[in-house]
Amino acid sequence: MQPGHRSTASARRFAASAAFALALAAAPALAAGEEDDPWPDLRETLFGERPIAGGAGVVSLEAPYRAYDAAIVPVTIGAEIPQTAERYIKTLTLIVDKNPAPVAAIFNLTPEMGTATISTRIRVNEYTNVRVIAETSDGALHMAEKFVKAAGGCSAPALKDMAAAEARIGKMKLKQSRPGGAEQPQEVQLLVSHPNYTGFQMNQLTRHYIPAHFVQDIKVSYGGQTLMTVEGAISLSEDPSIHFSFLPKADSKEMSVEVRDTEGEVFTGSWPLSVAGES
Amino acid sequence: MTWTPPRTCARPASTKRCAHHASVAAALLAGAAILAGAAGAAADPLPVTEVAPGVYVHQGAHEGPTRENLGGYANIGFVVGRDAVAVIDSGGSAAQGRSLREAIRRVTSLPIAYVIITHGHPDHMLGTAAFEAERPKVLGHARLPAAVSARGPFFLDFLKGVLGEGFAGTKLVAPSETVAESLTLDLGERPLRLTAHPTAHTDNDLTVLDEATGTLWAGDLVFMERLPIVDGSLKGWLKVLETLRRVEAVRVVPGHGPPSAPWPAALDAQQRYLESLLSETRAIIAEGGKIEDAVEQVGRTASQDWLLFEDNHPRNIVTVFTELEWE
Numbered sequence: 001m002q003p004g005h006r007s008t009a010s011a012r013r014f015a016a017s018a019a020f021a022l023a024l025a026a027a028p029a030l031a032a033g034e035e036d037d038p039w040p041d042l043r044e045t046l047f048g049e050r051p052i053a054g055g056a057g058v059v060s061l062e063a064p065y066r067a068y069d070a071a072i073v074p075v076t077i078g079a080e081i082p083q084t085a086e087r088y089i090k091t092l093t094l095i096v097d098k099n100p101a102p103v104a105a106i107f108n109l110t111p112e113m114g115t116a117t118i119s120t121r122i123r124v125n126e127y128t129n130v131r132v133i134a135e136t137s138d139g140a141l142h143m144a145e146k147f148v149k150a151a152g153g154c155s156a157p158a159l160k161d162m163a164a165a166e167a168r169i170g171k172m173k174l175k176q177s178r179p180g181g182a183e184q185p186q187e188v189q190l191l192v193s194h195p196n197y198t199g200f201q202m203n204q205l206t207r208h209y210i211p212a213h214f215v216q217d218i219k220v221s222y223g224g225q226t227l228m229t230v231e232g233a234i235s236l237s238e239d240p241s242i243h244f245s246f247l248p249k250a251d252s253k254e255m256s257v258e259v260r261d262t263e264g265e266v267f268t269g270s271w272p273l274s275v276a277g278e279s
Numbered sequence: 280m281t282w283t284p285p286r287t288c289a290r291p292a293s294t295k296r297c298a299h300h301a302s303v304a305a306a307l308l309a310g311a312a313i314l315a316g317a318a319g320a321a322a323d324p325l326p327v328t329e330v331a332p333g334v335y336v337h338q339g340a341h342e343g344p345t346r347e348n349l350g351g352y353a354n355i356g357f358v359v360g361r362d363a364v365a366v367i368d369s370g371g372s373a374a375q376g377r378s379l380r381e382a383i384r385r386v387t388s389l390p391i392a393y394v395i396i397t398h399g400h401p402d403h404m405l406g407t408a409a410f411e412a413e414r415p416k417v418l419g420h421a422r423l424p425a426a427v428s429a430r431g432p433f434f435l436d437f438l439k440g441v442l443g444e445g446f447a448g449t450k451l452v453a454p455s456e457t458v459a460e461s462l463t464l465d466l467g468e469r470p471l472r473l474t475a476h477p478t479a480h481t482d483n484d485l486t487v488l489d490e491a492t493g494t495l496w497a498g499d500l501v502f503m504e505r506l507p508i509v510d511g512s513l514k515g516w517l518k519v520l521e522t523l524r525r526v527e528a529v530r531v532v533p534g535h536g537p538p539s540a541p542w543p544a545a546l547d548a549q550q551r552y553l554e555s556l557l558s559e560t561r562a563i564i565a566e567g568g569k570i571e572d573a574v575e576q577v578g579r580t581a582s583q584d585w586l587l588f589e590d591n592h593p594r595n596i597v598t599v600f601t602e603l604e605w606e
Contacts, residue, residue: 064571068593072601074570119569152433173605177567187567191604202429239601243569 038097039129046093046103047141052133055144057081059089059116059134067150072121072237077132077144079116083109083185089116091135096235098128100154100200104235109228112247114185119243123153123198123235154234155200165238168193170267174255176274185245186275190220192241192259192267198234215240217260223252248275322377324385325355325370330539331492331530333359333469335386337379338538339402341505341586344371344441350449351375353402353499353534357383358489360466363392366415367487367496367532369406372438373448376406380413391415393464395473396454397498397534398481399426400510401434407452418462419454420475420483427451458485476500476523479516480508480534488528495528495542503536506585507549509556509595513602517553520546552581560599561606570600 043052055061060078067073077092092107104122122130131145171193176186192215199212218230218240227246246255256270327335336356344350351371357379358365364383370376383391396404396419404427407417431451439446456462458475465471472488480499487496499508500516500523509516528542536545559577568576574593582588 062571068570068574069597072570072597076569076571121570168605175567189567193605239605241604 038102039131042095042097042102046095047133050141052141052143055080055132055134055142058136058142059092059132059144061130061132061144061146063130063146063148065147065149067124067148067153070124070150070153073124073130073148073150073153074119074121075130075146076119076243077107077117077134079134081116081136083111083113083116085111086137088137089134090137092116092118093133093135094120094122095131095133096122096124096128097131099123099125099235100198101234103233105233106231107228107244108230110226112222112225112227113245114247115245117245119241121237121241123237124148124150125154126151154198165193165195170194170259170265172257172259172267172269174257174269174271183247186248186273187243187245188255188273189241189243190218190257191239192218193239194259194261196232196234196236196238196240200234212262214262215259216262217258218242219258220244220255221257222246222255223249227255248273250275322374322381324381325375325378327356327382327386328538330532331489331494334489334492334494334532334539335359335382336532336538337382339535341535344402344438346442346445349375349378349445350405350438350442351402353400354532354536354538355379355403355406356496356532356538357391358466358469358471358487358494359387359389360469362389362467364389365393365395365464365466365471365487366391366410367395368397368403368498368534369394369410371402372405372442372446373408373450374406374442374445376409377448379406380409392466393418393471395419395471395485395487395496396423397486397496398484399423399430400481400499401438403498403534405434405438405449405451408448408450411452416456417452417454418456418458418464418473418485420485421457421459422483423457423485424453426481426483427453476519477515478511479519481511484511484519486523486526488526493527493529493542494539495523495526495531497523497531497533499534501531501533501536501545502549503533503540503545504586505535506588506591506595507552508591509553509598513553513556513599517550517557520550520553548584552578552585555581556595556599557603560596560603564600564604564606570597573600 057080062076079089088111089109094104095102096104107118109116127149129145130148131143134142173191175189194215196214197210197212201210212234214234215232220228228244253273253275254270255273259267325337327337330336336354339352339354342352349372355368355370370379391410391413392415394407394410394415394417458473460475462473463470470490474486476484484498484500524543530539531542531545532539555578560573563573574596577596
């Protein structure tokens, strides 16, 4: 967190965003937006009457109180139970209450991940609660939430050269952080080059809104079975990044990923993994 | 010449957003109406320093836009030739632009033939409308129009909230001519060499060399005192600095910092900061670290050397991290 920021004068806070040329907080719009809480409606739509318990002991959420960049807000969903065949986190639903499309992603998980801890990057369009609802394999729901101050993350134009972004579309990287022993969950990062256009951004040349075009489905396979699937949406940042884990198997030294976007394009990749016992 | 505010929302699902944009459009129209009344009012001249013969600089304060600074906090100014004047960066609002024009009129009555924009950030280019009556050529990087049309409406929306009535007359003015590589203007025995750079601080950085005095107007390719902001490409910026270092000048007018400083020594502190971002962020990425780790660990030794460090450093890290993780 960033102690000290809260106390700075608002003009000074805004100074930063103006200088950055992005994330320009429209103060009047924010004031109006704070009056209505979208969560009750979202809750009913997504989970109906099902009870939702607190996250303690099951799931936590980390996010910066004040985002560094509204279009790229790093969040970590922390699993507080291990993934075991007996009991595991089956689904994580990541929600940004006040974004135009609040459901950022749904992660469908398996015991073979070892841990359900996931990190990703989201867009935040105005001051909002960000929350994660974990559904455990016994069907119980648990929720953790954080308030995040940021503005403009969905409508801010992409910084990069659009032509370059289009040219790199679908390129992927899978990075293994620290190869370790068997029986221990190993963390990897999947990076997908994709502009993840929100539909609220303007084309710099035509000045028309760029149609929404984003990563819709990700399937990660390991050891001959599906390890994780992700249903993505526009609240995931450009060039989606997902840190997740897997339990290494001595006889499985490759991970493969299939990504499908909203235009039906499919991108695939396979990567060798370092697993225990390798020299 | 003028950019229009964003059209109404293309996504009917978001009624709140549509309403918001509509109100911005209405406010802009209202602002234009106020301008008609305010145009005749004389502005106080902006304080300027003559850093070399015929080269005048107003030093921006190290802060953000406020009513008091008229939305302007960059170094802006002008060069006076035998026949004409060139404005280099027009300021953070039409009000600041009017003050700059007043400062010019205290120095010379020569025509203001050019307004040169070093890049599309609001503190450098939102004052251009104040010069429209003089019908100057407005010059910028070939990629300036795209950057301004994409982000300009955000700037206006934001600035209006800060300045209130002081916003009157501020609008986006398109360049009448753009520079893809280089261009030399003549103010009358006073050539100004404009150079367009590849993506660095932004994707539309332009520098101006006043050959008569060896003064390089670097725009935000050179920050001093106030923390540099990476809004383009870190690697690109470091590369551009190599080119820039070879420019034969005796002094630089940085985009932020003192009105002028010795060249090229003025580059050193910024170069150290940018190089530390590069090497330290790369190291975090190599270790499998995340953005949050980089925000905590990278560049911390520089925190005492720069103003507004905490306000701008974390976002620099995000920009740099997402650039370098694709290496």
